[in-house]
Amino acid sequence: MSSIFDQIKAHPHQALALYRQACPSLKQSGECWQGHCPFPDHEDRNPSFTVYADGRFNCFGCQRHGSIIDLQQLLYGGTTMEAAHQVAEAMGLAQSIGSKPANKKEWIAEPFGSVSERPKGFDKASGHWCYHNAAGAPMVLKLRFDEDGQKRFEPWTWCRHSQTGAHQWRKQDGPAPRDLYDRHRLPKEPGGTVVIVEGEKTVEAARLLLPELTITTLPNGASSVAQTDLTHI
Ligand SMILES: [Zn+2]
DSSP: OOOHHHHHHTOHHHHHHHHHHHOTTOEEETTEEEEOOSOTTSOOSSOOEEEOTTSOEEETTTOOEEOHHHHHHHHHOSOHHHHHHHHHHHTTOHHHHOOOGGGSOOEEEOOOTTOOOOOTTGGGOSEEEEEEOTTSOEEEEEEEEEETTEEEEEEEEEEEETTTOOEEEESOOOOSSBOOTTGGGSOSSTTSOEEEESSHHHHHHHHHHOTTSEEEEOTTOGGGGGGBOOTTO
16 A cells, blocks of 8 residues: 555645645646635735646745645644645545544644634633744634733634534644744744743733844743744744
8 A cells, every 4th residue: 555645646636626725716827727825924916826737836925835735734734644644534535545543533723814703701801812833824812811910821722623524712722842922923944033032912012122133932931841842943
């Protein structure tokens, strides 16, 4: 039996259907397809997102490129293997692959950019901050509550059930390793100066004072260094 990666590679037609879901503006242009980039972190009035007949993509605007598995991972996070299983399932290849960890009953975090519903308690929160993934998709909504002179934080994630497809807000953090606050605004290449402060409120205040610096915070305070993805800074 060939690997899940070979199976996906062998079906560029099915991959194109998934590209269309991510990028509804895709139109055929000669040997390839072009549309507006699905990532919101750059302007793309002249379509820069290109899908080739071999099933790979390239965006001339943001330089993101790769396979449909890479796109899945950039959009929704998770490991490469998880992304491959999600793609295989969506392409209808799951049977021919055999064992699939994606078959577990579980809640999978999804971006909530187009979700109008808000988590329980949202109206009572004294503040809220959005945590994005590297691609700029909003993944975790962190609420702050001030009660009896105490502050308390709750992370909420918009989740899809792996089997029923039902969606709901769940009081849980994104999977570890977690992203720094405003991950998508941090330098794409390591080596730049990034200032880490304590708390999102401090980030906002510090940005006003020091607009030339890149400022961020850890998702769960200074004690969460071990659960935070710091590999890119
Ligand atoms: Zn792009």
